Amino acid sequence: MDNLIECKDIVKIYRGRGIGGASRGFKAVDGISLSIKKIGSYGLVGESGCGKTSFARSILYLDPPSSGTILYDGTELGALNRKELRGFRKRMQIVFQDPNSALNPKMSIHDSMSEGLINRKVPEADRVKRIKELLELVGISYSYRNRYPHEFSGGQKQRIVIARALTMEPDFMVLDEPVSNLDVSIQAQIINLLTDLKKEFSLTYMFISHDLNLVSYMCDTIGVMFKGRIVEEAPSELLVSSPRHPYTRRLLASIPGGAQRSGAEDLTDEEESVETLAARANSRQKEMQAGKACPYYPFCPLGDGECVSSAPVLRDIDGGHVVPSGHKVSCHKV
Amino acid sequence: MMAENKELLKVENLGVCFTHGAMEAHALRGIDLSFYREEIHGLVGESGSGKTVTSTCIIGLLPSPPGKYTSGRILFDGVDLLALSQAEMRSYRGRKIAMVFQEPSKYLNPAFKIGEQITEMLKLHLNMNKEQARERAKELLGLVGLGKDGRVLDSYPHELSGGMKQRAMIAIAISCNPQFLIADEPTTALDVTLQLQILRLIKKLKDLLGMGVLFISHDLGVVKEVADRVSVIYAGRIVESSTKGRLFDNPLHPYTKLLMASIPDARKRGQRLATIPGRVPDADATPSGCAFHPRCPLADERCRTENPQLKEQENGHQTACHHAGESWTI
Numbered sequence: 001m002d003n004l005i006e007c008k009d010i011v012k013i014y015r016g017r018g019i020g021g022a023s024r025g026f027k028a029v030d031g032i033s034l035s036i037k038k039i040g041s042y043g044l045v046g047e048s049g050c051g052k053t054s055f056a057r058s059i060l061y062l063d064p065p066s067s068g069t070i071l072y073d074g075t076e077l078g079a080l081n082r083k084e085l086r087g088f089r090k091r092m093q094i095v096f097q098d099p100n101s102a103l104n105p106k107m108s109i110h111d112s113m114s115e116g117l118i119n120r121k122v123p124e125a126d127r128v129k130r131i132k133e134l135l136e137l138v139g140i141s142y143s144y145r146n147r148y149p150h151e152f153s154g155g156q157k158q159r160i161v162i163a164r165a166l167t168m169e170p171d172f173m174v175l176d177e178p179v180s181n182l183d184v185s186i187q188a189q190i191i192n193l194l195t196d197l198k199k200e201f202s203l204t205y206m207f208i209s210h211d212l213n214l215v216s217y218m219c220d221t222i223g224v225m226f227k228g229r230i231v232e233e234a235p236s237e238l239l240v241s242s243p244r245h246p247y248t249r250r251l252l253a254s255i256p257g258g259a260q261r262s263g264a265e266d267l268t269d270e271e272e273s274v275e276t277l278a279a280r281a282n283s284r285q286k287e288m289q290a291g292k293a294c295p296y297y298p299f300c301p302l303g304d305g306e307c308v309s310s311a312p313v314l315r316d317i318d319g320g321h322v323v324p325s326g327h328k329v330s331c332h333k334v
Numbered sequence: 335m336m337a338e339n340k341e342l343l344k345v346e347n348l349g350v351c352f353t354h355g356a357m358e359a360h361a362l363r364g365i366d367l368s369f370y371r372e373e374i375h376g377l378v379g380e381s382g383s384g385k386t387v388t389s390t391c392i393i394g395l396l397p398s399p400p401g402k403y404t405s406g407r408i409l410f411d412g413v414d415l416l417a418l419s420q421a422e423m424r425s426y427r428g429r430k431i432a433m434v435f436q437e438p439s440k441y442l443n444p445a446f447k448i449g450e451q452i453t454e455m456l457k458l459h460l461n462m463n464k465e466q467a468r469e470r471a472k473e474l475l476g477l478v479g480l481g482k483d484g485r486v487l488d489s490y491p492h493e494l495s496g497g498m499k500q501r502a503m504i505a506i507a508i509s510c511n512p513q514f515l516i517a518d519e520p521t522t523a524l525d526v527t528l529q530l531q532i533l534r535l536i537k538k539l540k541d542l543l544g545m546g547v548l549f550i551s552h553d554l555g556v557v558k559e560v561a562d563r564v565s566v567i568y569a570g571r572i573v574e575s576s577t578k579g580r581l582f583d584n585p586l587h588p589y590t591k592l593l594m595a596s597i598p599d600a601r602k603r604g605q606r607l608a609t610i611p612g613r614v615p616d617a618d619a620t621p622s623g624c625a626f627h628p629r630c631p632l633a634d635e636r637c638r639t640e641n642p643q644l645k646e647q648e649n650g651h652q653t654a655c656h657h658a659g660e661s662w663t664i
Contacts, residue, residue, distance in 0.1 A: 216599065236600060
């Protein structure tokens with residue numbers, strides 16, 4: 001088995017309870033298939049609201065997907081009963097953006113870290129030993145174990161959250177914007193820590209972020225998400241050096257400071273007012289038939305009739321190379 | 335030099351202290367900054383370094399108590415803003431000095447239409463009547479890219495997207511043709527693609543209206559994108575200040591160097607990121623001597639006891655470091 005995670009056609013619909021009857025619901029994740037290699041690191045990039053976190057919650061079965069299958073190390077999670085699923089949960093952990101809300105303010109960090117272990121009926125001596133090891137590993141002195149979250153800085157809290165995730169000895173970790181809330185000088189400390197831990201424990205990462213700089217540094221494969229779909233996927237270097245989807249190009253061109261402008265170009269005309277662009281988006285939205293058009297069409301500088309009548313699918317664009325590069329894109333105009 | 339003539343606002347040796355009972359937090363410990371017309375001056379620093387306190391002092395909104403000035407002046411066109419009465423300051427705030435904040439949804443009044451919020455300024459400061467104000471508000475919306483037909487005038491804030499709200503905020507800020515604009519993390523709450531649009535807009539308006547701009551951010555990339563001049567603030571003091579080109583090409587202060595080296599990007603893949611050990615000191619426990627010395631790879635005895643002054647090194651490139659320009663292996 002080469003892949004730790006294999007997702008196929010994951011769809012997640014959140015059903016709203018609208019006034020006067022059920023609404024059709026909101027499709028947060030719209031048919032994502034991807035696989036994550038063992039000990040690999042997959043970066044998921046996209047803007048707020050594109051479904052990154054919903055997708056992560058789906059593959060962890062925190063919010064089971066509405067349809068689609070997830071193979072975890074060859075086992076289909078959807079086919080498991082609750083008890084069996086619990087066994088797998090232990091192997092998958094998630095670290096959220098805001099350590100303040102991830103730690104219970106009324107529990108000392110030792111108690112917070114013990115919770116999972118107690119649940120798993122780990123004997124006390126082992127618990128203490130493991131907590132001690134992990135805290136020291138993430139750079140928090142064990143003598144602080146009886147302190148409460150408010151006594152730590154943001155960076156320290158994030159270290160504690162990471163250590164807590166590791167108490168379960170996971171092999172898969174989802175990192176959901178793990179450094180966005182931290183000061184610039186602290187971010188690098190946490191990123192280096194995550195790199196070290198990955199090596200030490202042979203972890204597989206899924207890294208969720210809006211920051212392409214960070215993801216291209218951390219991950220070997222990047223998937224770009226737009227409106228619940230992956231629009232482009234490629235090895236990091238390739239995605240950054242030769243982005244193909246107009247949305248990816250726009251994202252790369254938007255990185256402030258121009259560090260990665262080389263392969264990217266912003267196809268939108270900066271002189272156009274937002275009003276004009278919004279009007280175009282609006283009129284194009286009306287042209288679109290439900291579910292058929294490319295979701296990026298309203299914003300796309302390249303779109304035409306073909307994009308309205310059929311949604312592009314994610315396809316390989318290796319162009320006849322002997323060794324497949326793994327570059328996939330979902331666009332008619334590439 | 336020409337630049338001298340254009341000087342618009344000058345912060346001199348500004349010190350601010352917050353008191354809570356017996357605790358004294360020296361948020362600013364002698365800040366010097368110069369702002370020029372038609373120039374964006376980026377102020378970069380981490381949370382708690384004093385960026386926002388600096389801006390609240392300039393616009394005269396320092397909460398007092400608990401805050402109080404311990405030293406310094408803020409000269410605007412030759413007038414010391416700190417010596418003005420509240421009433422006098424009101425004729426500057428909004429009129430000559432305006433501000434754009436991080437979260438537009440927090441600063442726009444949800445109960446009033448965008449048009450009403452712009453015309454309020456025009457009526458108050460420029461004594462316009464209703465029709466004049468509405469015409470001008472329409473123009474302003476066109477200027478910030480919200481369309482010339484004035485549809486947005488009759489929208490409520492909740493009907494606009496995040497990026498449009500920030501544009502509306504900017505329209506309010508520039509409504510009275512201010513000479514000086516403070517933008518405090520104006521794009522931090524926005525997605526990257528919107529961020530770039532707003533940065534371009536601020537640059538365009540700066541040229542169009544000839545404003546001096548103080549642009550506050552924690553993000554070096556954003557500052558690199560937008561600023562003409564950059565100052566780096568650490569623990570309530572400016573540690574380095576220069577034109578953008580010089581600062582990014584040849585940073586002299588170890589803090590600036592480390593900050594730049596610690597930002598990940600694709601080209602650093604496989605390498606370890608440089609880190610700054612420890613964390614930003616709290617304002618009530620600023621280290622002795624150079625505040626950066628506990629985290630600095632170059633620190634020696636002198637740094638522990640003697641606070642370095644901001645000195646010109648070359649061509650207007652200023653830095654406050656006893657070891658300015660010395661190199662070490664990151």
